[in-house]
Amino acid sequence: MPTSGRRARERASTRERIIEAALHILENEGTTALTIRRIATDVEYSAPVVYQHFANKDALVLELVGHGHRLMTAELQQAATEPAIDRRLMLLASEYVRFAGDHPHLYQIMNGDAVDADERQRAAAPTIDVLKDLLTAWSDAHDVVLTDFDEACEIIWGTLYGIASLGHLGTVGNDRARRLAQQALQTLLRGWRTAARPERA
Amino acid sequence: MPTSGRRARERASTRERIIEAALHILENEGTTALTIRRIATDVEYSAPVVYQHFANKDALVLELVGHGHRLMTAELQQAATEPAIDRRLMLLASEYVRFAGDHPHLYQIMNGDAVDADERQRAAAPTIDVLKDLLTAWSDAHDVVLTDFDEACEIIWGTLYGIASLGHLGTVGNDRARRLAQQALQTLLRGWRTAARPERA
DNA sequence: GCCGCCATCTTAACAACGTTAGGAGACCGC
């Protein structure tokens, strides 16, 4: 059956085209424009074809969430060229918030509740690992032993998420949000440094 | 026209009943159950009646958001009985996150993007004022001059929001989220304190 | 006391959504 290979390739190809079309619509026109019929129209198929590749809309969205996290992780790792560990952490904060501002709709579904907690956590894990690596390097460089490493990670993660959301939701502008994220992270790190070493003489 | 007064009262009454029904549905069954027809059924009217009191669903949801923020502000101010300013701030963090955990669906629409940025900001203003008051008191008590007070407020606000969302989205449990929020705030405050006074001798 | 008006409520409908069923048609192995 030589054709079955081609068929499988075609299947995978249209599946990919669907994802790309969905991503394009999402980024350019937002979540309300992201409908099954609209996606189908863009890939020049009828709506039910989409269901041959994805069980339902949530499954398709989950794919976009995964894509978003991979994209984000790639951009964050790009900041790994910076030699100074402190600046690298500042860059992480800045780039995280920038990503939320550059891809507002993608960021929105990445953190919305359309996908359930487990899936989201699994999708976000590689990105969090980047943070863990950096924080480990930082704590080594400064000889700071964090009383609870995971807790510190979650705090930073939550802080970045919250401040990025401030920018994303329009409470503050994106530039300001990036500045806030840097200041917040810097302040947190300073706090942990002085927690390890007694604060005053 | 003696009757017009009663009519106006009746109008206001059913309007209130609609809001209460909507709130009840939202808190008990979540956003997906919050439909116009469902609300109308609960107040024993037909669906179009709702549109005599609210321009559209978003306007009704905005009302719920306002209600949510009033509720939250009330709960946060309850923490104002604590005499020690530092503990009062810790209570603020803890209660904020607790609210998000106690009213997940309400919290969700309060910070969702169904309502636009301006409306949301206006609804959240009183709650933020509570934070501003506490932070002012703290900086006075510790003789710390924050280089940018508003920035510090936004950082705390964003941090609390982010960590509460971690709990709300199920990334971490609610108890853990409360602990994280307290640790985060404490670390931030320590960071600002040691920024004002030179860190090491 | 009756008539007419105005406010109110309901039924019915529209467009769009996610999703599924059933049939038409092309393509492959034999």
Add this chain to the structure above:
DNA sequence: GCGGTCTCCTAACGTTGTTAAGATGGCGGC
């Protein structure tokens, strides 16, 4: 060439927010 499978489309269902058009009923003026 034939039978079966695989793919695709049309049509439909149920639900959503929202609007239009009629029925109903109470109030004020005569």
